Amino acid sequence: MKIMLVDDSRTIRNIEKNVLTQLGHTDLVEAGDGVEALNLIATTQMPDLFLVDWNMPNMDGLTLVKNIRTQNKQVPIIMVTTEAEKTRVVEAIKAGVNNYVVKPFTADTLGEKIQQTLTKLGVAV
Amino acid sequence: MDVKCINPFMGAIKNVFKTMLNLDVQFGKPQIKTQETMSHDVSGIIGLSGEVVGAVIVSFPKLSAVKIASTFAGISLTDADDDFADAIGELANMIAGNAKKDLEGLNIMISTPSVVIGSGHQVKSTKVVPRLIIPCSCAMGSFVVEVGMKKVNRPAEAVVEQATELTI
Numbered sequence: 001m002k003i004m005l006v007d008d009s010r011t012i013r014n015i016e017k018n019v020l021t022q023l024g025h026t027d028l029v030e031a032g033d034g035v036e037a038l039n040l041i042a043t044t045q046m047p048d049l050f051l052v053d054w055n056m057p058n059m060d061g062l063t064l065v066k067n068i069r070t071q072n073k074q075v076p077i078i079m080v081t082t083e084a085e086k087t088r089v090v091e092a093i094k095a096g097v098n099n100y101v102v103k104p105f106t107a108d109t110l111g112e113k114i115q116q117t118l119t120k121l122g123v124a125v
Numbered sequence: 126m127d128v129k130c131i132n133p134f135m136g137a138i139k140n141v142f143k144t145m146l147n148l149d150v151q152f153g154k155p156q157i158k159t160q161e162t163m164s165h166d167v168s169g170i171i172g173l174s175g176e177v178v179g180a181v182i183v184s185f186p187k188l189s190a191v192k193i194a195s196t197f198a199g200i201s202l203t204d205a206d207d208d209f210a211d212a213i214g215e216l217a218n219m220i221a222g223n224a225k226k227d228l229e230g231l232n233i234m235i236s237t238p239s240v241v242i243g244s245g246h247q248v249k250s251t252k253v254v255p256r257l258i259i260p261c262s263c264a265m266g267s268f269v270v271e272v273g274m275k276k277v278n279r280p281a282e283a284v285v286e287q288a289t290e291l292t293i
Contacts, residue, residue, distance in 0.1 A: 008237060009211055009212075009214065009215040009218070010207075010208055010211050011197060011198045011208060011211050011212045011215050012215055014198065014199065014200075014208075015199070018199065055218070055222075055235060055236075055237055056237065057237055081222070082218055082219055082221070082222020082223060082235070083222065084222065084223065084226035085225075085226050102223075103218075103219050103222065103223070104140060104141045104144035104145045104219050104223065105144065106144055
């Protein structure tokens with residue numbers, strides 16, 4: 001399973017990588033903003049799962065999610081962000097996000113949300 | 126700045142440090158920042174906009190910053206590493222983002238982080254948006270969080286307030 005981690009913080013991407021590696025996922029690609037993510041999608045294959053930050057330079061996560069959804073309605077997307085207000089969560093879900101993780105998060109919480117998302121969507125883990 | 130707004134930031138500091146670093150934070154008495162107040166070695170800065178204008182600044186002595194950033198990133202870092210600034214910026218981002226969800230009734234947007242590294246620098250507050258300083262300490266050392274926030278009604282006022290003066 002190919003998983004794309006989109007966050008402008010390399011520290012957060014490394015934390016996410018550690019969690020995913022412990023869950024047995026090793027096919028991981030990284031992008032520092034929405035533009036870089038879209039370029040990677042255009043030049044390689046569509047990932048099987050996205051972890052997407054909201055506040056990023058060049059293109060924010062919400063815009064990225066909307067762009068991904070114009071290409072693919074099914075691929076699971078988890079928003080991992082400091083944006084915790086209900087209005088933001090609703091906005092993200094309307095844009096096509098499948099699950100939501102609020103920073104700060106523990107490794108256990110992130111792992112559970114990933115498993116929960118994949119199980120709910122019937123994606124082979 | 127309404128002093129009641131300080132509680133969400135204290136809650137956010139505790140939550141971020143406990144969740145990401147497994148550290149308990151103790152607080153000193155919050156105080157209004159004066160231009161003569163302390164200098165810092167490392168500062169993570171988040172701008173606030175939307176219905177408020179201001180900034181959240183998390184400032185550390187170098188030794189505390191290196192220990193905290195290394196623990197957060199899960200690798201040994203020095204202040205010369207790119208990941209050091211990244212970790213400090215992300216901590217500031219988490220504190221500002223976590224606090225704003227508890228600032229009810231205000232639509233606040235936060236900027237991506239900026240990080241200043243330089244011994245003895247000051248991040249000065251403007252006269253129009255005074256800052257409160259929250260002294261903090263944990264097992265890895267002391268640090269301060271500065272919060273300056275003011276409601277705005279007119280976009281022009283927001284533009285004037287955007288500037289954050291930095292002295293090194």
